[in-house]
């Protein structure tokens with residue numbers, strides 16, 4: 001039985017919804033890891049209560065939002081490729097798949113960090129986790145640009161200006177967060 005003509009658009013809509021949910025989960029998950037690591041500096045019952053609550057929130061976020069978002073995005077993407085297999089021969093798609101593979105590694109690594117944190121065995125500092133949390137932003141920018149520009153990926157000075165601005169914003173946010181932390185201690 002042939003699929004209706006709009007099946008491709010259905011797959012694409014659900015793919016984009018999955019991507020949005022997946023990234024929302026990934027961004028918030030590592031933010032929770034940062035709070036979790038900072039709570040380890042507390043003492044006594046307050047520390048235990050915070051750690052227990054963060055572990056629960058991380059587990060729910062990962063299993064109810066982040067992973068289902070990833071499964072939706074990837075399964076709809078497979079649907080898109082089945083309907084349009086010629087995309088696989090395009091250079092932009094091959095580069096996109098490379099970055100998506102890195103993103104999947106990042107996803108799995110978040111689970112590893114979650115289990116280390118749950119066992120009070122995580123050696124990552126809040127600062128390192130903040131830097132780690134910039135990685136999915138980079139993947140997001142590259143993958144969205146690849147899928148929009150396809151084989152005409154821009155390399156003009158305007159592009160480098162945008163890249164520079166995004167980097168400047170990311171670094172400024174880091175500095176501002178650091179300044180606020182130092183002011184509160």
Ligand code: HEM
Nearest residue numbers: 012016019074077078080081087100139140143144147148
């Ligand atoms: C399993 C990995 C993935 C595969 C095989 C895949 C494949 C595809 C395909 C075939 C399209 C349709 C392209 C078109 O009709 O022009 C598409 C659209 C799109 N993908 Fe993915 N994708 C994957 C993961 C991702 C990820 C991780 C992101 C975001 C970071 C993403 C963002 C998008 C966006 C925004 C569109 C809509 C682009 C447009 O219509 O202009 N995809 N994807």
